[in-house]
Amino acid sequence: MEEKKRVTFDDIAKYTKFSKTTISRYFNDPGSLTEKSQHIISDALEKLDYHENRVARILAMGKTEFIGVIVPEFYHRFYSEVLNQILATYETFGYKFLVFIGNNNKESERRYIRELLSYQIEGMIVLSHTLSSRELSKFPIPVVAIEREDQFVCSVNTDNESGGRQAAALLQELQCDVLIHINAPIDHCIPAYDRIRGFRDYCQSNGLPYEIILRELDRSYEVDQAILKDILGEWDRKYAHQKIGVFLANDTTANTLLNLIIRRYGYLPKEYSIIGFDNSPTSREAIIPLSTVGQQVDRLAHEAVRLLVDQIKARKQGKTLAESPPVHKIVPPILFRRGTAGGMDVI
Amino acid sequence: MEEKKRVTFDDIAKYTKFSKTTISRYFNDPGSLTEKSQHIISDALEKLDYHENRVARILAMGKTEFIGVIVPEFYHRFYSEVLNQILATYETFGYKFLVFIGNNNKESERRYIRELLSYQIEGMIVLSHTLSSRELSKFPIPVVAIEREDQFVCSVNTDNESGGRQAAALLQELQCDVLIHINAPIDHCIPAYDRIRGFRDYCQSNGLPYEIILRELDRSYEVDQAILKDILGEWDRKYAHQKIGVFLANDTTANTLLNLIIRRYGYLPKEYSIIGFDNSPTSREAIIPLSTVGQQVDRLAHEAVRLLVDQIKARKQGKTLAESPPVHKIVPPILFRRGTAGGMDVI
């Protein structure tokens, strides 16, 4: 008795003496029915406690309103923030999101995507770096990349180069004797590399002494900490009594460095200026609010979804043939001057 | 030419001179076919570049392998950590996750759930506090709650009471003159309330001086900071020169308090011991590693998915009628002694 069969258009049709077709129309084009018919049907829906079954509709129409999202990890809050903003677009676009965390496993990621495709998802947003954009572009649905290698697919990225320049400019303004950028040895083709480029170019064209340090960071807090401790040690010898301006690849690493310095001195010596990247919550929650080159995460996410939805719609219009070149959108970063570099807020 | 029709069982059948049924069997019960037939079909699949369409299978069988996940927010890393672990169970159980962030909006959450149901999802994992467990229990699919009010639905929770006791015990061991617990004014029926209960009970039964402070925390870092600053001010008057042991509702708040103290003194005075809750990354990345009552997030998530999957399977077996009472699983917390209370690591 609990297990009553689900109510379908057929039941509504029988109950109302209309045909299935009319019931369907009630949902998809109510205007084409008499007011009276509409009332009859809507009453019947109530009475029979009808619940729609979108699976059948998908089978008939082929469109699911599902989007796959592939995130690499949650160690950097940037990713959970972006995901947060992506999910928030549900209110705007109505697409539902199937989320996957790749953890850098090629095979697992491929398998998952293949499975998603079998569910007829309509598009993908990819933040993981696992699969090449060439491979991604081969899938039969639109793909939008965010802050990753994007040669063959559409993408939305922060203007990383500008971010790098702005960081360098701030450190210059603070009259640092040497400008240092710490990053991981990343590939030239991923957008984040432009942070290095922008920083270097600015230093060079302004004749500023600079150094770029590339280390295998971003593994874990403990590992990063050990690496940065080493670097601090080197600085003691190399840059004794000089004013050092450090620009780091992300807020997490910047926070780790800041912690090391504060633990050593109990405060942030005038000799150090620190700038992170992302404006993730980490930067605000640091022992001293971190200056940071902020990514506009909400805009990144929103633009990505919009771009994807546009592509999906275009494809429905049959514009599949024209292999139009991938669109790359750029979102400007915003520099936040806080306690660790040029900020107003004192400890 | 790009837009070639999708290959179906019908095409394979025609190509191989088998019937659709046989093709279907190839996928669902290959053993019932000749080795030879299997080869013929598998070759045909290759040749025709077949891709399965699970939507059709869902329509025929009714089961999607989709689970809906509803998270309240990402401000507390606890939630993104749990989500991370939930998503990771894909490798084990094969269920795909449709993720939603409720942001505390009842109507939006209801709408989303209704939509998910129309997609025939098989179960839900709910971390948001928006809808009552009574309402959740009315949905026609199994629901598992994690760390939220759970009277009428299955759930997986940390043993919060034990956590509260352990925190108090550690502060006692550290010979604090007064034990203080700071939390939000939460409802008695949510599991996190037991942190308060456990803490209070331990203090009372051991005759320890204690205070419980309830404030509207967890809004944002800035708001929390202001509130905690006030509290610190009160302590100056009230507990001058006493050793204060503070147990906070979560690592985020604990970190905020720690920052305030460090900014004031440049170090953590012996007069303060601080314990957080969750063992979220925040606790490790704090200026001094935070002692914390750790939730076993991986186990919480894994147990939740397993519990849900069990329910889903039970339901398939027709055991819908027996309204068995909700199962509540408990995962013990683990106390981490770190820099801010009883830990080995020195700054």
Add this chain to the structure above:
DNA sequence: TTGTAGGCGTTATCAA
């Protein structure tokens, strides 16, 4: 071991 025929719950195409 394989095939036939009907069903899953919608939408789409014609016709009336």
Add this chain to the structure above:
DNA sequence: TTGATAACGCCTACAA
């Protein structure tokens, strides 16, 4: 304004 009928792609009796 409404209806019959045929998709959509797969699964499952029941038959052979």
